[in-house]
Each structure stands twice: as structure tokens, then as C-alpha cells.
Amino acid sequence: MAPLTSGKTRPVRLADIAKAAGVSHGTASNVFARPEIVREEVRERVKAAAEAMGYGGPDPKGRLLRAGKVNAIGVATGEPLSYFFDDPFARVMMASISQACDATGAGISLVSAANSEQLAWNIQSALVDGFIVFCMEGDSRLVQLARERKLPFVALDLDSDDQTVAAIGIDNIAGAGLAARHLAELRHRRFAVLALPCADAGFGPTTQAQVEMALYSGTRDRLRGYFAELSSFDIDVSLVPIYETVNDEKSVWAGLDHIFGGAEPPTAILAMSDRIALHALDWLRQHDIAVPGDVSIVGFDGVPEGAISEPPLTTVAQPIAEMGRRAVKAILENDGSLSRQLLPVDLVVRASSGPPPA
Amino acid sequence: MAPLTSGKTRPVRLADIAKAAGVSHGTASNVFARPEIVREEVRERVKAAAEAMGYGGPDPKGRLLRAGKVNAIGVATGEPLSYFFDDPFARVMMASISQACDATGAGISLVSAANSEQLAWNIQSALVDGFIVFCMEGDSRLVQLARERKLPFVALDLDSDDQTVAAIGIDNIAGAGLAARHLAELRHRRFAVLALPCADAGFGPTTQAQVEMALYSGTRDRLRGYFAELSSFDIDVSLVPIYETVNDEKSVWAGLDHIFGGAEPPTAILAMSDRIALHALDWLRQHDIAVPGDVSIVGFDGVPEGAISEPPLTTVAQPIAEMGRRAVKAILENDGSLSRQLLPVDLVVRASSGPPPA
DNA sequence: GTCAAAATTTGAACCGATCCAACGAAAGTG
DNA sequence: CACTTTCGTTGGATCGGTTCAAATTTTGAC
Numbered sequence: 001m002a003p004l005t006s007g008k009t010r011p012v013r014l015a016d017i018a019k020a021a022g023v024s025h026g027t028a029s030n031v032f033a034r035p036e037i038v039r040e041e042v043r044e045r046v047k048a049a050a051e052a053m054g055y056g057g058p059d060p061k062g063r064l065l066r067a068g069k070v071n072a073i074g075v076a077t078g079e080p081l082s083y084f085f086d087d088p089f090a091r092v093m094m095a096s097i098s099q100a101c102d103a104t105g106a107g108i109s110l111v112s113a114a115n116s117e118q119l120a121w122n123i124q125s126a127l128v129d130g131f132i133v134f135c136m137e138g139d140s141r142l143v144q145l146a147r148e149r150k151l152p153f154v155a156l157d158l159d160s161d162d163q164t165v166a167a168i169g170i171d172n173i174a175g176a177g178l179a180a181r182h183l184a185e186l187r188h189r190r191f192a193v194l195a196l197p198c199a200d201a202g203f204g205p206t207t208q209a210q211v212e213m214a215l216y217s218g219t220r221d222r223l224r225g226y227f228a229e230l231s232s233f234d235i236d237v238s239l240v241p242i243y244e245t246v247n248d249e250k251s252v253w254a255g256l257d258h259i260f261g262g263a264e265p266p267t268a269i270l271a272m273s274d275r276i277a278l279h280a281l282d283w284l285r286q287h288d289i290a291v292p293g294d295v296s297i298v299g300f301d302g303v304p305e306g307a308i309s310e311p312p313l314t315t316v317a318q319p320i321a322e323m324g325r326r327a328v329k330a331i332l333e334n335d336g337s338l339s340r341q342l343l344p345v346d347l348v349v350r351a352s353s354g355p356p357p358a
Numbered sequence: 359m360a361p362l363t364s365g366k367t368r369p370v371r372l373a374d375i376a377k378a379a380g381v382s383h384g385t386a387s388n389v390f391a392r393p394e395i396v397r398e399e400v401r402e403r404v405k406a407a408a409e410a411m412g413y414g415g416p417d418p419k420g421r422l423l424r425a426g427k428v429n430a431i432g433v434a435t436g437e438p439l440s441y442f443f444d445d446p447f448a449r450v451m452m453a454s455i456s457q458a459c460d461a462t463g464a465g466i467s468l469v470s471a472a473n474s475e476q477l478a479w480n481i482q483s484a485l486v487d488g489f490i491v492f493c494m495e496g497d498s499r500l501v502q503l504a505r506e507r508k509l510p511f512v513a514l515d516l517d518s519d520d521q522t523v524a525a526i527g528i529d530n531i532a533g534a535g536l537a538a539r540h541l542a543e544l545r546h547r548r549f550a551v552l553a554l555p556c557a558d559a560g561f562g563p564t565t566q567a568q569v570e571m572a573l574y575s576g577t578r579d580r581l582r583g584y585f586a587e588l589s590s591f592d593i594d595v596s597l598v599p600i601y602e603t604v605n606d607e608k609s610v611w612a613g614l615d616h617i618f619g620g621a622e623p624p625t626a627i628l629a630m631s632d633r634i635a636l637h638a639l640d641w642l643r644q645h646d647i648a649v650p651g652d653v654s655i656v657g658f659d660g661v662p663e664g665a666i667s668e669p670p671l672t673t674v675a676q677p678i679a680e681m682g683r684r685a686v687k688a689i690l691e692n693d694g695s696l697s698r699q700l701l702p703v704d705l706v707v708r709a710s711s712g713p714p715p716a
Numbered sequence: 717g718t719c720a721a722a723a724t725t726t727g728a729a730c731c732g733a734t735c736c737a738a739c740g741a742a743a744g745t746g
Numbered sequence: 747c748a749c750t751t752t753c754g755t756t757g758g759a760t761c762g763g764t765t766c767a768a769a770t771t772t773t774g775a776c
Contacts, residue, residue: 013732024756029734039754056508060483061428062733065419065761070485072467081456081466085442085449098439102472107480108439109430110456110466118463125418126465127428127485150414371762382726387764397724420762423731 012053014062021049032058064127072107073097073331074128078119078135078142081112088275088303089320090134093156096324097132104332120145130331132156152334154327157218157318166330167340168323172218175316175345176225179270179298182314182347184233188268188296188356191235192259193226193242194252194280195219196272203251205258206244208237222272222300241266245276252279260287267295267356274299274306277313281352285310292354302348312350319343370411372420379407390416422485430465431455431689432486436477436493436500439470446633446661447678448492451514454682455490462690478503488689490514510692512685515576515676524688525698526681530576533674533703534583537628537656540672540705542591546626546654546714549593550617551584551600552610552638553577554630561609563616564602566595580630580658599624603634610637618645625653625714632657632664635671639710643668650712660706670708677701 018028023046030038031046038046049055064070075097077083077090084090101108111126113119123131123145130152135142143165146153155167183191198206198214208227214220227237241262243255259266271277277299284291291297291311299306302317323343376386381404388396389404396404407413422428433455435441435448442448459466469484471477481489481503488510493500501523504511513525541549556564556572566585572578585595599620601613617624629635635657642649649655649669657664660675681701 015732025733026735026757027755030755033734037754042754054508056506057482058734059732060485061422061426062731062761063483064485065423065732065763066734068419068761070419071483072485081460082453085453085456091443091449095440095443098443098468102439102470105471105476105480107484108468110468112456112460113463114460122463122465124415125421125429127418127422127430148414150412373762383763384727384765385725388725391764395724400724416764417762420731421764423733423762424764426731 012055014055014058017046017049017053017055020053021046029058070107070127070129071105072109072128073101073328074109074111074123074126074131076111076123076126076131076133076142076146078116079112080114081110083112083134084110088305089273089301092303092320093134093324096321097328099321100325100328104328106328106332116141123149130154130334132327132331152331154330156323156327163340165340168326168330169340169342170318170323170345171342172221173225173228175300175318176222176270176272177229178225178345178347179300179316180226180229181233182349183268183270183296183298183353184230184235186268186296186353186355188266189235190264190266190356191226191230191240191268191270192266193223193240194255194259194269194271194276195223195242195244196276197246198244201244203244203246203254205255206242208242211242211244219272226270247273247275249279249282252276253283256280256283256287260289265295268353269295269297271297271299274301274303274313274315277315277352278305278309281309281311281313291352294357296353296356298353302346306348307350309352311352314350314353315348317346317348319345370413372413372416375404375407375411375413378411379404387416428465428485428487429463430467430486431459431686432467432469432481432484432489434469434481434484434489434491434500434504436474437470438472439468441470441492442468446663447631447659450661450678451492451682454679455686457679458683458686462686464686464690474499481507488512488692490685490689510689512688514681514685521698523698526684526688527698527700528676528681528703529700530579531583531586533658533676534580534628534630535587536703536705537658537674538584538587539591540707541626541628541654541656541711542588542593544626544654544711544713547593548622548624548714549584549588549598549626549628550624551581551598552613552617552627552629552634553581553600553602554634555604556602559602561602561604561612563613564600566600569600569602577630584628605631605633607637607640610634611641614638614641614645618647623653626711627653627655629655629657632659632661632671632673635673635710636663636667639667639669639671649710652715654711654714656711660704664706665708667710669710672708672711673706675704675706677703 014028015025018025023042028046031043035043084094098108109126109128111122113122131146133142133146133153133155135155143155155165157169196219198211198219211220211223230237241259243258245251245255269280271280277297280297284295289295299313299315302315306313306315372386373383376383381400386404389401393401442452456466467484467486469480471480489504491500491504491511491513493513501513513523515527554577556569556577569578569581588595599617601616603609603613627638629638635655638655642653647653657671657673660673664671664673
């Protein structure tokens with residue numbers, strides 16, 4: 001039976017070994033922090049004492065207070081912690097954040113919670129030098145909490161128009177425009193939109209007017225982008241069905257049941273996320289609707305899964321890696337200058353889009 | 359231009375607002391920590407002062423020292439930080455660890471580093487109550503460092519026989535036996551093994567004797583399990599080719615080139631990880647070798663990707679979620695009793711295994 | 717109006733280190 | 747040998763809070 005820890009408690013502090021070795025605590029500290037300035041004989045004596053007493057090295061809790069810097073950045077989300085490991089978009093983003101952190105030697109603390117009370121506490125007590133906030137769903141409470149910590153923070157993919165928070169995002173309108181134009185140029189005329197959530201209201205068919213009032217500006221802007229571009233191709237956007245999903249399989253399938261239940265099914269689907277698009281691909285396959293033969297579909301985000309789906313997904317790729325890199329940079333070299341950065345997006349044409357059926 | 363932080367520096371401490379509000383710092387502390395015991399009038403006064411001075415709440419750095427508990431667990435690995443988000447096995451494990459943490463309100467700190475010098479420092483200075491150590495590749499240095507911190511720690515999937523470290527693992531021998539027996543019972547007679555790394559030596563064909571000397575006991579035990587079971591079916595294991603991979607596409611493909619380059623290609627492949635098996639599936643598809651028509655393959659780990667591959671992968675599933683849960687529990691309720699737990703594995707039969715061709 | 721009980725507030729001690737000005741001893745200089 | 751450097755060591759101050767026993771104020775009862 002090897003116990004989890006060597007002893008029962010660990011009341012052995014630097015001061016204890018200093019006393020045991022017969023030196024001042026200042027010298028004992030130096031033995032660990034700057035060994036080269038301590039005479040060898042003394043150094044060995046202190047080290048021996050530390051060894052003998054089972055001292056685990058200077059406790060970072062103590063050092064921290066003095067040093068001020070934690071050397072770690074917190075990544076916060078309103079979702080459960082496992083979101084970081086489950087969601088494709090989050091994973092790519094986290095991978096790039098972690099690379100940036102590795103490069104600078106900074107650590108990462110995941111901050112989240114099952115309930116919002118806990119979340120507030122976790123943010124208030126996170127030992128970090130700053131926050132990167134994932135507020136995918138316009139969770140302004142999260143931004144508010146981060147702001148209250150008075151630490152540097154950057155919002156990622158911010159679904160809010162609040163100009164006072166530092167944020168790194170993309171031009172949703174332009175990106176959506178790219179997707180719409182691509183399909184319009186292929187001569188599609190009958191469209192449908194699978195939307196991201198507008199509010200916390202669940203899923204179901206919705207209207208342009210309702211999306212305009214959406215809580216989440218990302219959803220709203222993507223729709224604006226789609227419709228502005230479609231209009232310029234003389235498509236009557238008031239006839240384009242919009243189905244609000246909650247970005248999961250169930251709501252996407254319900255949306256497609258609804259959309260393809262009508263008399264004139266679309267030949268082109270604009271999906272506001274790759275996740276939606278990938279679920280849609282599954283539904284279409286199960287209903288023997290050929291992609292892109294019968295229906296074309298364009299996603300949004302550019303997650304890696306889109307490259308290996310069947311068929312590979314045409315999508316609007318966000319510069320996810322670059323966003324992560326910039327976010328880390330903004331926190332670590334916080335010069336207080338960053339406000340809002342809008343990064344360009346890219347249309348990645350793969351095999352899920354083609355001309356409409358003849 | 360919204361600056362990243364409100365002011366330049368933040369020299370405003372609890373003591374400052376206490377003075378401003380004309381109360382003792384003890385009372386000021388109570389206002390934040392136990393508001394209910396402070397008279398309302400005073401409470402409001404202090405809060406107002408805090409607000410006015412831009413106080414961001416009690417600094418956790420200070421509290422920490424007194425409280426002792428960080429309320430976060432560190433997850434350490436020798437791989438780069440992005441491993442947590444890239445590797446399928448790590449992701450599932452992390453998802454279950456994070457669920458367990460969410461349930462108890464604990465945070466997660468990712469501890470890793472690009473180089474090993476940095477890693478040592480990061481472990482020494484991690485602000486955590488304990489470590490969960492991913493030492494997938496027998497990195498005993500990692501265990502050593504964790505041990506030196508004198509904090510509770512648990513090794514996951516430990517590739518080492520060191521009986522003195524607390525660890526949660528699986529019975530590799532039994533698990534491998536399950537895989538081998540499954541294929542043998544389907545009447546396969548010609549096998550090949552795609553192995554995990556034995557040492558840091560790269561990849562290539564290897565032998566049973568070499569694997570027996572492997573640095574990594576996981577690799578060794580899985581081979582032992584395979585061969586023990588195959589032998590009991592009167593299969594001459596000395597004729598079974600073993601190819602050591604590094605768990606990536608390139609080495610797996612090289613292994614298959616090698617294995618299928620021979621005169622009598624196998625009808626059954628034992629892959630020591632799902633990742634290997636999934637890469638193998640790709641190779642087999644590209645070479646028009648039917649699975650399981652021409653060749654059956656069984657993986658190891660039970661990652662979710664295996665369930666949706668083409669064909670779905672038969673595999674030996676580790677109870678990943680349970681392992682994560684137990685690891686967190688072991689750290690948080692550290693009663694010093696855990697030593698080594700070997701959890702049972704499950705054979706999950708899906709469509710990548712069937713009878714050999716007639 | 718007096719006194720004990722209850723409710724608040726205070727201030728010193730402490731958490732575990734690092735930092736730094738000052739000091740003593742050894743080494744170097746003229 | 748007196749005097750300046752250099753090297754190592756010391757111990758007090760500090761980081762930013764929390765805690766608790768003691769002091770003080772309020773409240774309630776008679």
C-alpha cells in the first residue's frame with residue numbers, strides 16, 4: 001500500500017529547514033531561488049536538511065503572493081468544463097491557445113462551472129493573469145464577471161456589440177456573404193438557412209425580423225450577411241425559410257424535417273456552423289438526398305471535421321489558430337492597446353457545394 | 359479604444375478600501391467573505407468605497423496563502439499542451455476528469471511544457487492541490503517531479519511497474535487477451551501486431567524479445583496478453599510479425615506496407631491503440647482490402663472515433679470515464695489510501711472483425 | 717434605568733515565501 | 747597595518763488577504 005502522500009500533513013516550511021540548518025530564512029530561500037550566491041558548504045547543508053525533513057521545495061503559494069504574476073491564463077466559458085474537450089471549434093481554438101502558451105511558458109487554467117453561482121466564484125477566485133473568455137452564446141454575464149476581476153481579458157468570437165470589451169472576432173457579415181455568394185454564383189435560387197440560437201428560447205422556425213432582434217449578434221450578423229448577398233442576386237429573401245437550431249443533432253434534424261416538408265424544398269442550405277452542417281449532412285444522407293447533386297450546403301467555422309466528412313464540407317473558415325494566438329498575446333503582453341480586432345475569414349470550397357439540379 | 363484594463367496598475371487592496379470606508383481590514387474582509395455578519399450600513403459603505411476605488415474583489419493570491427487549498431487539480435503530461443485537445447484518448451479522459459471536477463467545483467490546470475526544463479519548473483510552481491499525471495510513455499521523470507512536489511498525485515494509464523506510485527490503470531494483459539481471443543475464436547490463424555512504442559527509438563519491425571525489454575510496460579503487457587491467448591489457440595506466435603509504430607499515420611502506414619509486403623499477409627491485425635487501428639483502416643481502404651472481408655482488425659482504448667469509423671471498430675474499451683472520475687476523487691478526497699487500481703476492460707465488438715476469408 | 721446576552725467590530729497574528737538594506741567577515745590594495 | 751572591495755549572510759518588511767479572541771456596541775428583559 002503506497003499512500004498517496006508520503007506523510008500525514010506537511011507543516012514543513014522554508015523557515016523550518018532554515019532553523020534546522022542553522023541559517024536565516026533569507027539564506028534558505030536563496031538556496032532554492034538563486035543557489036549560485038550561496039556558499040557551497042551552506043547550500044549543501046540546507047539541501048540536506050530539506051531532504052531530511054521531506055521538504056518539497058518552496059511552496060508556490062507563498063512565492064506567488066510576493067511575485068504577483070501567476071504565469072497562467074484562464075480560459076473561461078459558460079458551458080461545462082467538458083466543452084473544451086468535446087466541441088470541435090473549442091478544441092481547435094484551445095489547441096492554438098495552448099501552443100501559444102507553450103511557446104511562452106505560460107500555463108492554462110480552465111475556468112467554468114456546472115451552475116452559474118459556482119461560475120462566478122470560480123472566476124473570482126481563479127489564479128490567473130488574465131482571461132480569455134469564450135462567450136459563444138452572448139453570455140454577457142461572463143464578460144461582466146471577467147471585467148469585475150479587473151484583470152486583462154479578451155473575448156473570443158464575441159456575440160455582443162459591446163464596444164467597450166476587448167475582443168477578437170471575425171467579420172460575420174462578410175463571411176456569411178461569402179457563403180451566400182458562392183451558392184448564388186452556382187445559380188442556386190432556392191435557399192434555406194439553419195441558424196444558430198437567437199436567444200435561449202429553444203429551436204424552431206423563425207423569421208428575419210426575429211433574428212434581427214436576436215440576443216446574439218453573431219447569429220444576427222450571419223443572417224444579415226447571407227441575405228444582403230442573396231438580395232444582390234435578386235433573390236427574394238423573404239421567402240427563404242430560417243430554422244433556428246441549438247447547434248445539436250436533434251434541432252438540426254427537426255429543422256430539416258421542417259424545411260424539406262414544404263412543397264418546394266431548397267437546393268442550397270446555409271448553415272451557420274459546421275456542426276449544424278455536419279449534422280445536416282447526416283440527415284441528408286439518411287434521406288437519400290445527394291450532396292451536392294440535389295442539395296448544396298455550406299457551413300461556417302472551418303473545423304477540421306469538415307475536411308473529412310462525406311462529402312467534405314464547403315465552409316467559411318475562421319482563422320481559429322490566429323485568433324487563439326492573438327488572444328494569448330493580448331493577455332500576456334497586455335499593453336492595454338487592444339480593443340477589437342476583426343479577422344478576415346476564408347471561403348473553403350470543398351465537395352458539399354455544386355450547381356443545383358437541372 | 360477600450361483599453362484591455364481599466365487603469366494602469368492596481369495598487370488598490372483590501373486595506374485601502376478599509377481605510378477609505380473607515381473600518382478595520384478585518385471588517386472589510388468580512389464584507390466580501392461573509393457579508394451576512396456585517397451590519398448592512400457598514401456593508402454598503404464598504405462596497406461603495408470598493409466600487410469607487412475600482413477594487414476588483416479580494417485577490418485570490420492573498421486568500422490562497424491563508425486558505426491553503428487551491429481548489430484546482432493539475433493535469434500533467436510530458437507532451438505539449440495541445441495534446442489534451444488533439445489526442446482522442448486524452449480528450450475522452452479529460453472530458454471525464456472535467457465532469458468530475460465540475461461536480462465538485464474544482465478547477466483544472468493544464469501543466470506541460472515544450473521542453474523538459476520548463477516542464478520541471480511548471481510542475482514545481484503549479485498552483486494545484488494535486489496532480490493527475492498522464493504518463494502514456496513511461497515518462498518516469500514526470501512521476502518523479504510530481505512526487506517531489508509532495509502533493510497527492512495519481513498516475514493514469516501508467517506505463518511503469520513502479521509499485522510505489524498511486525496509479526489507476528487497466529489490466530493490459532487481460533485486455534489484450536480479450537482482443538486476441540475474439541479473433542482466434544473467429545478462426546483467424548494469421549496475425550500481425552501493430553505495436554505502440556517500446557522505447558524512444560522510432561518505428562520499425564521488432565521482435566517479441568525486444569518488446570519484452572520495452573521501457574513501456576503497457577506495450578509489453580499488451581503483447582504478452584496477445585501472445586498468451588494466441589498460444590492457447592495453438593498459434594505459433596514466433597511467426598507473428600510485430601511492427602512498432604509511434605502511434606501516428608506515417609509509422610502505421612509504414613508498418614502495413616511492411617506487413618502486407620510479405621508472402622502470406624495476415625487476416626487479422628491486433629492494433630495496440632485505436633489510433634493505430636483507425637490509421638490502419640485508412641490504409642486498408644486505400645489498398646482495397648476489405649474489412650472485415652479480407653482482414654479483421656481490433657483496436658485498443660475505446661475512443662469515440664472508433665464507433666463512427668468506416669467500418670466501426672472492434673476494440674478493447676478502457677473505462678476511460680471511470681478512470682477519470684476515480685483519479686479526481688483520489689486527489690480531492692485524498693485519504694492516502696489509494697495505491698494502484700486496475701480497472702477491468704471490455705471487448706466491444708463492432709464491424710471491423712469477422713471470420714477470415716474462406 | 718440597569719444588567720446580561722447578542723450582535724458587531726477591532727487589531728494582532730498568521731499563511732509561506734521573496735526581497736533588500738545593512739552588516740560581518742574575508743580578500744585585496746597601497 | 748589601516749582601508750576599501752567583495753562575498754555571504756542576516757533579519758525585517760512585504761505581498762494581500764483570513765481568522766479569531768477580545769473589545770465594543772446594541773438589543774432585550776426586568
